[in-house]
Amino acid sequence: MTANQDKYTVTTAELSQRREFVKGVRSKIQSIREDLNGGYGAAKGVRQRHEELVGSKKEQAEREKAKNQVARENQDFLQEENMKQSLIMREQDDALDDLHLSVTRIGEMGLSIHTGEWVKVTCVGERVEWNWRSETSE
Numbered sequence: 001m002t003a004n005q006d007k008y009t010v011t012t013a014e015l016s017q018r019r020e021f022v023k024g025v026r027s028k029i030q031s032i033r034e035d036l037n038g039g040y041g042a043a044k045g046v047r048q049r050h051e052e053l054v055g056s057k058k059e060q061a062e063r064e065k066a067k068n069q070v071a072r073e074n075q076d077f078l079q080e081e082n083m084k085q086s087l088i089m090r091e092q093d094d095a096l097d098d099l100h101l102s103v104t105r106i107g108e109m110g111l112s113i114h115t116g117e118w119v120k121v122t123c124v125g126e127r128v129e130w131n132w133r134s135e136t137s138e
Contacts, residue, residue: 010018054060 055063
């Protein structure tokens with residue numbers, strides 16, 4: 001193109017821009033080739049980056065162990081709370097049973113008091129009636 005610049009009608013500025021572009025593309029291609037052909041060094045770099053992001057196998061095992069420990073502690077806590085709740089419900093059931101017995105006894109006492117008063121009123125009524133008859137017969 002430089003030899004036949006008049007044939008292609010390309011300015012010197014545009015020609016230098018194209019040269020810089022081709023130079024940059026060649027540099028990128030060379031960099032990619034080096035990364036691909038780097039072999040063990042490139043793989044080692046990838047492994048290092050992976051370990052930086054994810055952590056080493058030891059760190060992963062420690063995280064898994066901590067995760068399992070937290071899960072066990074959560075499960076133990078839930079079981080303990082369930083047992084506490086069951087105990088509270090049993091205590092409430094016992095208290096309700098006691099309350100039922102007390103209310104039943106109070107009801108029976110009220111009924112017996114009512115019956116006793118009725119008997120007294122009836123007895124007093126008969127006595128008054130008996131006294132009234134005896135006073136009128138005299």
